[in-house]
Amino acid sequence: MGAREAGLPDVVSSGSLPSRVTIWEVGARDGLQNESTVVPVSVKLEFLSLLADAGLSVLEATSFVHPKWVPQLADAAELLSGLDARPGVSYPVLVPNERGLDRALEAGVKHIAIFASATETFASRNLNRTLDSQFEMFEPTVKRALSAGMDVRGYVSMCFGDPWEGPVARSQVVAVGERLLEMGCSQLSLGDTIGVATPGQVESLLEGFRDVTRLAVHFHDTYGQALSNTLAALRCGVTTVDSSAGGLGGCPYAESATGNLATEDLVWMLDGLGIETGVDLDKLVECSVWMAAQLGRPSPSRVVRALAK
Amino acid sequence: MGAREAGLPDVVSSGSLPSRVTIWEVGARDGLQNESTVVPVSVKLEFLSLLADAGLSVLEATSFVHPKWVPQLADAAELLSGLDARPGVSYPVLVPNERGLDRALEAGVKHIAIFASATETFASRNLNRTLDSQFEMFEPTVKRALSAGMDVRGYVSMCFGDPWEGPVARSQVVAVGERLLEMGCSQLSLGDTIGVATPGQVESLLEGFRDVTRLAVHFHDTYGQALSNTLAALRCGVTTVDSSAGGLGGCPYAESATGNLATEDLVWMLDGLGIETGVDLDKLVECSVWMAAQLGRPSPSRVVRALAK
Numbered sequence: 344m345g346a347r348e349a350g351l352p353d354v355v356s357s358g359s360l361p362s363r364v365t366i367w368e369v370g371a372r373d374g375l376q377n378e379s380t381v382v383p384v385s386v387k388l389e390f391l392s393l394l395a396d397a398g399l400s401v402l403e404a405t406s407f408v409h410p411k412w413v414p415q416l417a418d419a420a421e422l423l424s425g426l427d428a429r430p431g432v433s434y435p436v437l438v439p440n441e442r443g444l445d446r447a448l449e450a451g452v453k454h455i456a457i458f459a460s461a462t463e464t465f466a467s468r469n470l471n472r473t474l475d476s477q478f479e480m481f482e483p484t485v486k487r488a489l490s491a492g493m494d495v496r497g498y499v500s501m502c503f504g505d506p507w508e509g510p511v512a513r514s515q516v517v518a519v520g521e522r523l524l525e526m527g528c529s530q531l532s533l534g535d536t537i538g539v540a541t542p543g544q545v546e547s548l549l550e551g552f553r554d555v556t557r558l559a560v561h562f563h564d565t566y567g568q569a570l571s572n573t574l575a576a577l578r579c580g581v582t583t584v585d586s587s588a589g590g591l592g593g594c595p596y597a598e599s600a601t602g603n604l605a606t607e608d609l610v611w612m613l614d615g616l617g618i619e620t621g622v623d624l625d626k627l628v629e630c631s632v633w634m635a636a637q638l639g640r641p642s643p644s645r646v647v648r649a650l651a652k
Numbered sequence: 653m654g655a656r657e658a659g660l661p662d663v664v665s666s667g668s669l670p671s672r673v674t675i676w677e678v679g680a681r682d683g684l685q686n687e688s689t690v691v692p693v694s695v696k697l698e699f700l701s702l703l704a705d706a707g708l709s710v711l712e713a714t715s716f717v718h719p720k721w722v723p724q725l726a727d728a729a730e731l732l733s734g735l736d737a738r739p740g741v742s743y744p745v746l747v748p749n750e751r752g753l754d755r756a757l758e759a760g761v762k763h764i765a766i767f768a769s770a771t772e773t774f775a776s777r778n779l780n781r782t783l784d785s786q787f788e789m790f791e792p793t794v795k796r797a798l799s800a801g802m803d804v805r806g807y808v809s810m811c812f813g814d815p816w817e818g819p820v821a822r823s824q825v826v827a828v829g830e831r832l833l834e835m836g837c838s839q840l841s842l843g844d845t846i847g848v849a850t851p852g853q854v855e856s857l858l859e860g861f862r863d864v865t866r867l868a869v870h871f872h873d874t875y876g877q878a879l880s881n882t883l884a885a886l887r888c889g890v891t892t893v894d895s896s897a898g899g900l901g902g903c904p905y906a907e908s909a910t911g912n913l914a915t916e917d918l919v920w921m922l923d924g925l926g927i928e929t930g931v932d933l934d935k936l937v938e939c940s941v942w943m944a945a946q947l948g949r950p951s952p953s954r955v956v957r958a959l960a961k
Contacts, residue, residue, distance in 0.1 A: 350813035352820065355852035357884070504659035511661065538958075541924025542883060543664035567917035567954035568924075571879045574851060575666070601958075608876035615850025615877075645876035649847075649910075 354617040360577050363619040365401060366606060367532070367559060367585045368394055370634075372403040372437055373603055374591025376413045380638050384418040388425050390637075393630035394588055395432050398622040399606070403456065404434040407443030423450040435496060439470075444484050448491060455488055456496040456532070457481050459523060461516040464507040465500060465536075474515075478522060485526045497523030498561070502533045502548060503540035517551040530557050532585055535572065538565025538601060542575035549579040559583035562604045564593065564643075569604035570612060577618075584609060589631030589642035605644030607631060625650070663926040669886050672928040674710060675915060676841070676868060676894045677703055679943075681712040681746055682912055683900025685722045689947050693727040697734050699946075702939035703897055704741050707930040708915070712765065713743040716752035732759040744805060748779075753793050757800060764797055765805040765841070766790050768832060770825040773816040774809060774845075783824075787831060794835045806832030807870070811842045811857060812849035826860040839866050841894055844881065847874025847910060851884035858888040868892035871913045873902065873952075878913035879921060886927075893918060898940030898951035914953030916940060934959070 371391055375382055382390075391402055404426065410417035419436070426434055435454040438447050447455055459481065460466035463474045470477050481497075488495050502516045520531045533548065545560070552558055560576040562569035562585075573584055586606040593602020610622050628650045635642040642648060680700055684691055691699075700711055713735065719726035728745070735743055744763035747756050756764055768790065769775035772783045779786050790806075797804050811825045829840045842857065849871070861867055869885040871878035871894075882893055895915040902911020919931045937959045944951040951957060 350815040350818055350846050351848050352812040352818075352850075352853045355850075355856045357852040357855055503661040506659040509659055509661075537659050539660050539924075541661075541664075541921045543666035543925045544661045546666055547664045564954060565958050566920045567879060567914065568921060570876060571883045571921060574880045574883060605876065611875045612850050612877060612880060615848075616852045645873060649874050 352615070354615060356617040360616060360618060361580070361582045362617075363582065364577070364613055365583045366399060366609065366620055366622065367401045367403065367583055368399045368588060368606060369403045369561070369585050369603060370394070370588040370591040370606070372406050372416065373585075374587040374589075376406065376415050377592035377602070378415065378638060381415050382637060384421050384425065386637050387418070387422055390630070390634055391426065391434070393633065394627070395429050397626035397630055398620070399588075399627070400432050400621060402432060402434050404436055406437035406439070407446045408437065408439050420446060420450055423452065435494075437498075438484065438488070440480050441484050441487070444488055447488075447493075452493070454494045454496070456498055457484060457523070457528070458498045458500065459519055460501055461499050461511055461519050462501045462505040462508050465505055468507075469500070474519070478526070481523070482526060485528065489527045495528050496530045496532060496559075497526075497528035498532045498534055499523070500534045500536045503535045503544050504537055506537055513548055513551050516548060520552060524557060530559055530583065532559040532561045532583075534561040534585075535563055535569075538563035538568060540572055541568055542571055545572045545575045546579055549576060549581065555580040556582070559585060561585035563601055564590065564604055565601045570608055573604060573609060574612070588627060589634055589647050590644040591634065593643045602643055605642070605646065607644045607646035607650075611646050661924070663924060665926040669925060669927060670889070670891045672891065673886070673922055674892045675708060675918065675929055675931065676710045676712065676892055677708045677897060677915060678712045678870070678894050678912060679703070679897040679900040679915070681715050681725070682894075683896040683898075685715065685724045686901035686911070687724065687947060690724050691946060693730050693734065695946050696727070696731055699939070699943055700735065700743070702942065703936070704738050706935040706939055707932050708897075708936070709741050709930060711741060711743050713745055715746035715748070716755045717746065717748045729755060729759055732761065744803075746807075747793065747797070749789050750793050750796070753797055756797075756802075761802070763803045763805070765807055766793060766832070766837070767807045767809065768828055769810055770808050770820055770828050771810045771814040771817050774814055777816075778809070783828070787835070790832070791835060794837065798836050804837050805839045805841060805868075806835075806837035807841045807843055808832070809843045809845045812844045812853050813846055815846055822857055822860050825857060829861060833866060839868055839892065841868040841870045841892075843870040843894075844872055844878075847872035847877060849881055850877055851880055854881045854884045855888055858885060858890065864889040865891070868894060870894035872910055873899065873913055874910045879917055882913060882918060883921070897936060898943055898956050899953040900943065902952045911952055914951070914955065916953045916955035920955050
């Protein structure tokens, strides 16, 4: 059954929402790096090609993190060399530090993202840095990236709750984010890495920043809140939303489903609200059904499961 | 892990939301009637008891629909005779027609719900009536119920999309609903029976009614939209929300997960927004983990899966 045959109501927009949203598709990076299955590079290339066919225009492709930490993405250079250039499609790559940047430069990458922490404990555990000293790692990376003509996105992780520290002070998140913007990041992606936020917290955090047009949101659906939080962010003026095709990164059989917001569930909402995304939902569902078969398990996306033939 | 240890951010409210929401728990009726497993009456009684222990105050207990159509609820009379009266807890029962009402009167039920369709095709398929003639069935039922001092809720199903008819005209839904209110229903529950709605459609429908205080919403999570739609309804002034503990009624292994909004996922959002419900989330999760074990499969609720020990 296609989306159009599902008994869909007419499109009805809602007051203060944007007319167009850019979906920053993170399935190939944030999704696959959190899947236990290591997917062959040929499958990743086919996946990215199908995502582009479905109309997604920003495909975060991989990460130059050390393969020791993320073996799922050890094939980053090979993947990038195999990518087809497509007009209107960009393939940003996560770059943790200068060594990663060297590899990105070698691979001819035009668009990178760096990954910062909003909390002391996660900075220590994920980056082996303090909250403050993480910037010593980012500064030369961003500076060199900008001189090379790259565009740089800044991820801020653990923006709402932190599994070790609990509630995260809004001022701390804003301070980290604004520092990344001042450093030259063109956009921030504010991440609810453990999926605990609710809409009031989202609104409050977004209001803390000076320029909402430079903000994107990145929600995980651990507690089922990702789409509601996205709706809250859209009402605040955010127009870039991170999501993962098929909800990659979360396993429907696991006790804890910690995956990203599923792109299909997001597109369903945006389609119903008349918000343009350029995405063909039926093609995207087909892609995610195919990818789920590669991973040997059903997709955690509700839309994919409802529309899968 | 309890909800309080999950790295929860501080409570942050949001402008136009109510301070208190009544959760109309439908797990024992709408949930169990859509589960393939037939649950013994002793398990249902324990389930209802645990739900009340968790602080839920409106527990739709069962249905007096003909056992031929819903064998899962064939034990309605036995269930009701086994229920413990608890101060502050009501146990509404679905009553399709006068024969069902007779059984409800016999069982000493104080609060019933009738189940209407907003579309011609669903009225025909579910009630064997036309859109208009369904009222001939409801009128004597409601009249007799009111004379017996009962409180009557009116469900309106297929309020947004219909699998046979597609988009449902708002005017048609409002006409059905207002007619039920005029007949004496104290409250309407507007149902997105196939889970296709998005927030703009919800707002538009709610605005069509004269008195939002008499409206409740009933969302299914087939396309992952249930919680976002609930948020939209709360912003419109709705203060009663239907949901199903553990997302009962939808199977996480099935291709199509058509269950109700999970009560836990709802409570997580309301807790984060500082909206009172009276529900103890940890106790509720414990109840749903227990119920999932009775059904022999994990809960489709994200919160239950994340917090399950």
